[in-house]
Amino acid sequence: MIRKLLLLLMLGALASCQGPLPLMHFPDGRAPLNEIFSFEIELVDGPAENVSVDADMPSHGHGMVTEPVVTKIDATHYQVDGMMLHMPGYWEIYVEVTRDNESERFMLPLTLEAWE
Amino acid sequence: MGIISLAFGLSSMMQLSVELTENELRAMLSLSPPQAPAPRPKPTNVFADNPDAAKLGEKLFFLEGLAGEGTTQSCASCHNPELGWSDGLQFAIGDGVGTLNTPAVRNAAFNNFVFWDGSADSLWAQAAQPIESPIEMHGSRYGVLRTISSDEELLSEWQSLFGQMPAVAQDLTRAPHAAPNEEFSAGWRALTEENRLAVNTAFAKTLKAIAAFERTVVSGKSNFDLFVEGLRTEDEELSKALSPQAQRGMKLFVGEANCISCHFGPLLSDGQFHNIGLEPYKDIPPAIGRPGGIEKVRLDLFNGRNQFSDDTSWKANGQMLYMISNEHTVGAMKTPSLRDVAATAPYMHDGRFKTLEEVVEFYNLLPGFPGVGHREETLNRLLLSDEQLAELVAFIKSLSSL
Helix, strand or coil, X not given: XXXXXXXXXXXXXXXXXXXXXXXXXXXXXCCCEXXXXXXXXXXXXXXXXXXXXXXXXXHHCEECCECCEEEEEECCEEEEEEECECCCEEEEEEEEEEECCEEEEEEEEEEECCCC | CHHHHHHHXXXXXXXXXXXXXXXXXXXXXXXXXXXXXXXXXXXXXXCCCCHHHHHHHHHHHHCCCCCCCCCCXXXXXXXXXXXXXXXXXXXXXXXXXXXXXXXXXXCHHXXXXXXXCCCECCHXXXXXXXXXXXXXXXXXXXXXXXXXXXXXXXXXXXXXXXXXXXXXXXCCCCCCCCCCCCCCHHHHHCCCHHHXXXXXXXXHHHHXXXXXXXXXXXXXXXXXXXXXXXXXXXXXXXXXXXXXXXXXXXXXXXXXXXXXXXXXXXXXXXXXXXXXXXXXXXXXXXXXXXXXXHHHHHHCCCCCXXXXXXXXXXXXXXXXXXXXXXXXXXXXXXXXXXXXXXXXXXXXXXXXXXCHHHHHHHHHHCXXXXXXXXXXXXXXXXXXXXXHHHXXXXXXXXXXXX
């Protein structure tokens, strides 16, 4: 299963919102290059109605070549399957959390290198 | 941390013709890991790494007339080991001529998806296509089984691996060809439901043997690998395997020219699909690329999710689960491996470039616009000098198996 490792805590300044960034638990603590992987999201701010995930390479003008699927594990934990960051370079992972019909979008920046 | 200390070790111990940043050094090492990679396990084919299956597969690969009565070609007619497991032609010539360049079979086993547009999810599913394509071998699945059945030695090898050959394959009163397509539909309709299943099952096993052989066709060590090994082991002699010109080309490849953003890893390919923005070519309608491939692979009777697969689970077929087509993948083709690419001119999916020099000139200036979709924004004009372009080519040539 996914080894739970705390990757990033607060990126409040980067996230386009007030609430704390949801925790993303990556397998072996990091997102792999060009491999389908799963990870877990932990909503530190309490339960939500919906969580969706996407990722982009802003400087390349494209996103992922897979479509991830999010499933609820329990009130504050979600499983994301089918992620793939297929190119080295700068990526942004977006987590959209909906509570009371209002969506907040969080962003996790990350850079993958060709030699990883 | 080994790499970092190696980096420091290198600058002091070895004579490199180029100065590499630490990142360039790491990138270079990633193209030639200490252990040569092996194709990933393929659970949809239980014979994938069975040596007897590979032996049978080799015979089938080289067998002229494999596709049945009236056919003359073998897989090797177009994937000739003497021509880098390709054919040296711009467009493949079979029973007709298409609009696609023949890729090398060498290293194809490393791909999650094969064909330029990734329309097959395994080597065994792939092999079904040329057999029945009217412009390639132009035979049929039933024809293949008849060919095998008519050769005592082949048949006995086949049966010792796969069990009894269906009796219908030995029934010479039947039409020599049967397939669920227009041309051979009469023969196909003449088969009972049960016989059709038996034919498809036996055909799939045959394809799996061919795939087992193809999995053994991989690149050997190149001068570039010897050079990297020399650096790793601090062997002065080995580290001379790469000319100063090719060393400068390597630095460009992993650095300024940024080829490594798609041609990465030990195969120098990401196995992904990109629209690099080739202009429309002559009067050939531009190929739709990846979105077409996704549609085809989903419908393919021999894909890993269908009944002829040895493991239909999503776990074994993760690549099939999350595929998406979008505007960015229109016109996208599979990134070819650059190992042994010097042997497989001409280049690109339509063989438009006769030489590697022409290829790097394309990347240097990125002329025009693609016929469909848009050029990936990763690519920018390089505006390198002729000397630098020659260096890039020298590096690519150093990737040939010795």
